[in-house]
Amino acid sequence: MHNLEKLVNIMEMECELYNTLLDLSKKKTHTIVNGKIKDLEKLVEAEQHLILELSRLEDEREKCVADLARELNMDSEDVALSHLISRAEGELKERLEKLRQTLDRLINEQRRVNRLNERLIKNNLEYINFSLGLLTGREQTGSIYTKTGDANSKRQERNLIDKKA
Numbered sequence: 001m002h003n004l005e006k007l008v009n010i011m012e013m014e015c016e017l018y019n020t021l022l023d024l025s026k027k028k029t030h031t032i033v034n035g036k037i038k039d040l041e042k043l044v045e046a047e048q049h050l051i052l053e054l055s056r057l058e059d060e061r062e063k064c065v066a067d068l069a070r071e072l073n074m075d076s077e078d079v080a081l082s083h084l085i086s087r088a089e090g091e092l093k094e095r096l097e098k099l100r101q102t103l104d105r106l107i108n109e110q111r112r113v114n115r116l117n118e119r120l121i122k123n124n125l126e127y128i129n130f131s132l133g134l135l136t137g138r139e140q141t142g143s144i145y146t147k148t149g150d151a152n153s154k155r156q157e158r159n160l161i162d163k164k165a
Contacts, residue, residue: 003068004088008095010061014054015099018106021050025113032120 024047031039062076069076072087081103085096 003064003071004084005092007061007064007068007084008092008099010057010064011099011103012095014057014061015102015106017050017054017057018103018110021047021054022106022110022113024050025110025117028117029113029120032117032124035124 024043028040028043028047031043065079066076068084069079072079081096081100085093085100088096
């Protein structure tokens with residue numbers, strides 16, 4: 001099964017990139033905590049390059065799965081990793097099992113780190129909004145508009161930035 005070996009090679013490359021992406025996400029956590037915006041921009045840019053490469057590999061993987069599905073007389077949507085493991089033998093089967101374990105670990109860890117980064121960013125934005133509210137003298141509760149849709153005059157008492165200039 002030439003296509004199966006090709007698929008395993010592609011998936012191993014994807015795992016390496018996902019592992020690198022996870023490392024970048026962990027670095028983002030430290031960068032967010034330390035408030036290093038320039039470093040965060042660099043990490044996001046590096047992530048974008050990795051995501052483009054992952055997208056290219058994913059296209060290759062999908063083509064390979066389609067070829068493998070034709071070879072196995074199956075629909076490409078029915079080709080699952082568990083099915084491939086059951087059909088593989090020897091070293092190829094071991095590599096596929098290792099890939100499944102690695103992918104499960106990477107996906108779960110990436111979700112955890114992404115949730116943490118999301119909470120950290122949200123907390124930082126709330127702090128910034130609170131600080132701006134203190135600087136401008138605006139209330140932290142209430143809305144910008146009243147129930148009738150008019151601007152709430154209490155919220156427009158003073159602005160930090162002079163819009164007329």
